[in-house]
Amino acid sequence: MAVCIAVIAKENYPLYIRSVPTENELKFHYMVHTSLDVVDEKISALGKALVDQRELYLGLLYPTEDHKVYGYVTNSKVKFVMVVDASNTALRDNEIRSMFRKLHNSYTDVMCNPFYNPGDRIHSRAFDNMVTSMMIQVC
Amino acid sequence: MADEAVFLLLHNEMVSGVYKSAEQGEVENGRCITKLENMGFRVGQGLIERFTKDTARFKDELDIMKFVCKDFWTTVFKKQIDNLRTNHQGIYVLQDNKFRLLTQISAGKQYLEHASKYLAFTCGLIRGGLSNLGIKSIVTAEVSSMPACKFQVMIQKL
Numbered sequence: 076m077a078v079c080i081a082v083i084a085k086e087n088y089p090l091y092i093r094s095v096p097t098e099n100e101l102k103f104h105y106m107v108h109t110s111l112d113v114v115d116e117k118i119s120a121l122g123k124a125l126v127d128q129r130e131l132y133l134g135l136l137y138p139t140e141d142h143k144v145y146g147y148v149t150n151s152k153v154k155f156v157m158v159v160d161a162s163n164t165a166l167r168d169n170e171i172r173s174m175f176r177k178l179h180n181s182y183t184d185v186m187c188n189p190f191y192n193p194g195d196r197i198h199s200r201a202f203d204n205m206v207t208s209m210m211i212q213v214c
Numbered sequence: 215m216a217d218e219a220v221f222l223l224l225h226n227e228m229v230s231g232v233y234k235s236a237e238q239g240e241v242e243n244g245r246c247i248t249k250l251e252n253m254g255f256r257v258g259q260g261l262i263e264r265f266t267k268d269t270a271r272f273k274d275e276l277d278i279m280k281f282v283c284k285d286f287w288t289t290v291f292k293k294q295i296d297n298l299r300t301n302h303q304g305i306y307v308l309q310d311n312k313f314r315l316l317t318q319i320s321a322g323k324q325y326l327e328h329a330s331k332y333l334a335f336t337c338g339l340i341r342g343g344l345s346n347l348g349i350k351s352i353v354t355a356e357v358s359s360m361p362a363c364k365f366q367v368m369i370q371k372l
Binding site for chain 2 (some may be wrong): 085118130131148149150151152179180182183186187189193
């Protein structure tokens with residue numbers, strides 16, 4: 076269950092960003108922004124030993140005291156960043172991978188939508204619903 | 215087997231539809247070709263997103279071109295590119311000896327002057343796919359004898 080999910084275009088501006096506790100949104104925006112540097116580092120050729128070069132899933136980007144940030148890059152250089160609660164230890168790597176797969180599938184559907192111009196913000200309701208299903212429920 | 219014919223016929227109708235709806239002056243200016251190419255561009259972007267969903271990350275430009283020649287061409291046209299040549303400085307020539315969209319038109323030099331209309335969409339398809347993978351390019355096509363044709367891809371280095 077994620078706390079914040081962001082889709083970032085290859086030019087590094089956000090196409091879609093949503094966080095669940097809506098009062099501290101700016102903090103999550105800042106976290107996603109700083110994680111972009113880590114993503115770039117992982118996909119560059121220098122970090123050959125760190126990550127399997129052929130994989131799309133990047134894994135844990137960096138942990139903070141109450142959050143962990145995960146990353147995923149598609150072949151079209153669109154980045155997905157997910158922030159989860161650090162106290163949620165039940166969340167395993169496989170679950171994060173499957174969440175990213177679902178995100179990628181929904182993003183592909185958005186891309187094939189003739190009413191969507193690549194590069195615009197994502198307004199698709201189907202994408203919103205899918206993201207809502209992945210966020211934690213806050214009463 | 216029917217699915218190949220559907221796209222072929224739709225593509226032919228698309229070309230004649232664009233030309234019919236254009237005004238008199240535009241037919242000479244080549245704006246129709248641009249319209250068809252832009253259609254192919256947007257379709258290429260979406261197609262590439264779908265096809266590269268499960269493949270591993272590409273190592274370099276040559277890897278991407280090989281993917282276009284093999285997997286992409288096979289999925290769209292049910293065959294591979296017959297010949298890929300490069301000068302290793304950003305120019306690639308893709309040769310298809312039996313291009314699916316031209317086989318029904320003629321088997322030699324007849325109707326050669328109309329061939330460019332039918333290649334515009336595919337040029338856009340290649341350009342759109344490459345642009346989504348991060349490569350800016352210019353794609354042109356030439357036909358000397360149908361149904362063989364060559365697509366020339368010029369990579370723009372920024």
